[in-house]
Amino acid sequence: MLLPFTIFLTYSILDSVTCKTSNIIPLTYDLLFKLPIIDFNGFSGSMVLHFNLTSLSQNISLDSVDLHSFKNISLINTIDLSHPKIDSIRILREKVEFTFEKSLFPGQYLLTVGEYNGRIRDGSEGLFERKSPLLYTTHLQPNFARRLFPCIDSPAVKSIFRVSVVHPTDTVAQSNTIAMDVHIESKEWQRTIFSATPQIPAYLLAFSVMPDTTLQLSRQTSFGVTVRVHGAKRATTIRVLDCALASFEILAGLVDVPLPLNKIDFILVPQYDGGMENWGHIAISEELAVNGDDAHMIYLIAHEIAHHWIGNRVTVSSWQYICLQEDLADWLALKAVKALLTDEIKLQRFQLSQYVEIQLVEDFLSPNHSLLMPEEVNQELINRHCYLKGVVLLDTLESVVGEQFMISVIKSLVGSHSSFNLTTFTSYFDQIRVDRNATVGQIYEYWFTQGGYPSILVENNGPSSRLQQLSKPLWPLKMTSTLSIPQFVFSESIVFASETAPLLVNLNFTSFMRVNYDSMTWAAIFKYMYEEPELFSAVGRAQLVSDFCYFYAHDNIENGHIIKDAVMDMIYTQPKYFELCDWNLYWCNSKSDKSLLSQILQSLAYRFSAFDSSSDFGCKNGQAAYNLNQMCDKLFGRKCI
Ligand SMILES: *[C@@H]1O[C@H](CO)[C@@H](O)[C@H](O)[C@H]1NC(C)=O
Ligand SMILES: *[C@@H]1O[C@H](CO)[C@@H](O)[C@H](O)[C@H]1NC(C)=O
Ligand SMILES: *[C@@H]1O[C@H](CO)[C@@H](O)[C@H](O)[C@H]1NC(C)=O
Ligand SMILES: *[C@@H]1O[C@H](CO)[C@@H](O)[C@H](O)[C@H]1NC(C)=O
Ligand SMILES: *[C@@H]1O[C@H](CO)[C@@H](O)[C@H](O)[C@H]1NC(C)=O
Ligand SMILES: *[C@@H]1O[C@H](CO)[C@@H](O)[C@H](O)[C@H]1NC(C)=O
Ligand SMILES: *[C@@H]1O[C@H](CO)[C@@H](O)[C@H](O)[C@H]1NC(C)=O
Ligand SMILES: [Zn+2]
DSSP, rough: OOOOOGTSOOOOOGGGGOOOOOOOEEEEEEEEEEEGGGGTTTTEEEEEEEEESSOEEEEEEOOSSSOOOEEEEEEEETOOOOOOEEEEEEESSEEEEEEEEEOOOSSEEEEEEEEEEOOOOOSSSEEEETTTTTTEEEEEETGGGGTTSSOOOOOOOEEEEEEEEEEETTEEEEEEEEEEEEEOOSEEEEEEEEEEOOSEOOOOOOEEEEEEEEEEEEEEESSSSSEEEHHHHHOHHHHHHHHHHHHHHHHHHHOOOSSSSEEEEEEEETTOSSSEEOOOEEEEEHHHHSSSSSSHHHHHHHHHHTTTBBTTTBBBSGGGGHHHHHHHHHHHHHHHHHOOOHHHHHHHHHHHHHHHHHHHHHIIIIIIISSSSSSSSHHHHHHHHSSSSHHHHHHHHHHHHHHHHHHHHHHHHHOOOSSSSSHHHTTTTTTEEEEEEHHHHHHHHHHHOOOOEEEEEEEETTTTTEEOOOOOSSHHHHHHHEEEEOEEEEEEEEEEOSSOOOBBBOGGOOOOOOOEEOOOHHHHHHHHHHOOOSOOOHHHHHHHHHHOOOOOOOTTTTTHHHHHHHHHHHHSSSGSSSSTTHHHHHOOOOOHHHHHHHHHHHHSSOOOOOTTGGGSSSSSSSSHHHHHHHHHHHHHOOOOO
């Protein structure tokens, strides 16, 4: 059966979009934050918002959560300088609404909020604090800007921000841009005034207040941007600085589009997951900076720097496409990891950890998921869907069009757009045809929007090999193989002549699919792997074991148990070639409890980032597997893997 062309047309991206565009276009925000206000463990703010009103309206409605005590509100029409009289302020759950006595005509206005108050939290959302060492900092993605100031809190809406921070005299403040002025206001308070940002969405605004004893180490890149790292421990701060400088050089060379910034800060934040690409003010996990292996460290830092092009200069127009933004940043970051990590073993280990995470997510956390997110997204949804299969899909796309073409797409996106969506991205690939019926752009769109994890069966029968798609719906599958077969397979099954050798496909997980073979081929693969393990990459070995176990557990392999015994034997006699084996063997291991594993992984609120230090690896003695089993033991009284 051939895959009909209509598969590319049967879904609609627009289905879930309900466009609630605001009649307010913010132009600039002048923001002042004073913190900490001990009385109510919060901050006070004031704001002047310059905006265009696009339609007649009696009220001004802004996103706002947990902000209160609004005082001294005034509005000026900047064309006729009239002062419309305010009638009431309504504080709703997610909005603050200023209603005026008379309707406001479209035009330009200045809204002044003389004072309002908000909270300082101890999680990692909005404005939050850490006690030792003392740190106040912000994290506004995806929708926490509204906890800091009333705003239009959407990635598609970009404005200029001028921030000032009033903070205790024994602290320093940093923000997205350099400080233009610092002055003392009283014995306790000083004010730091930052220069204006370029046009950015509200979620990329950030500032931090830290003790003036915090270390600040800095160096300049070859293209004149100062990289500064703020941390408590010297060794960690230096490590981050070295890594940030090297990553920035690589990425700037690759993308080759200058950024409108003269400094970039890195703030080490304790008890913080991963990192955040705030414009010029990147936050990263202090624990990762201390304990993470080199690969994960470069990966994280390069990812946040890469966002300054993909995400910060050009931003997704809706959170629906957040995985495209994240996966493109990852795709760039992985270039930096490969360039900077000279140790092949460390690189293979890192790639292995990513492979295992993808399997866990596909099997347990988000089975059958697509990369299209709901518009109301949260960090957990992002972590469970982005950074994973989407990155493999971009690698596969690269294998079709080439690295230079991918880079030119990124350059063009950054250079000529301030917002993008899936269509903007795929339109670059619409000229490239795979056959009469499909373009690369359509195929990528299908991969992105279609849920699921395709699987195929390859049967080698002497002079011919048969390839069959096992999963429905059929995918357009990109093939890499040991024999010459078409680059793409669309059909349900297809037969090739293979007189000389068995057909093996997708080695090294170059495409996002599982591959099952006939028993003879499986037996031959593992015999070869047993004798020559070094001829496979770490991912290559893990993938074959993991695919085998998956199909074995689903009763899809004849005499599977005999091969399974041989696989277990191979792994336990040479465990050094099978790091993280506990994870790849979970489908083979009758003792591993899939439903427990599923429950426990789902109870971890964030992405499964279990493999970021070298002690996590190891087969049978990896810390990550050990930790997981400890947790399972505590919760369920038994092991999970
Ligand atoms: C705001 O309105 C003015 C005229 O009132 C117009 O010239 C300007 O382009 C508008 N700006 C935006 C960003 O819509
Ligand atoms: C505020 O204005 C919008 C549109 O102009 C309208 O839909 C909404 O009902 C108004 N809210 C109130 C409380 O008047
Ligand atoms: C509010 O406005 C009044 C009168 O205009 C002024 O005296 C007062 O200082 C203002 N308060 C704040 C917090 O701006
Ligand atoms: C995922 O898809 C497969 C095949 O279509 C189906 O058997 C399975 O139940 C689905 N799993 C979930 C969790 O939806
Ligand atoms: C994507 O962006 C393009 C160009 O800005 C726009 O024409 C199109 O309607 C957008 N598509 C969706 C699905 O939002
Ligand atoms: C393209 O589509 C047409 C009509 O659906 C079909 O007859 C033809 O076989 C397809 N060609 C390929 C190469 O898939
Ligand atoms: C798999 O990756 C390893 C290491 O990157 C490489 O040496 C090997 O040639 C690759 N194998 C295939 C079949 O692509
Ligand atoms: Zn990111």
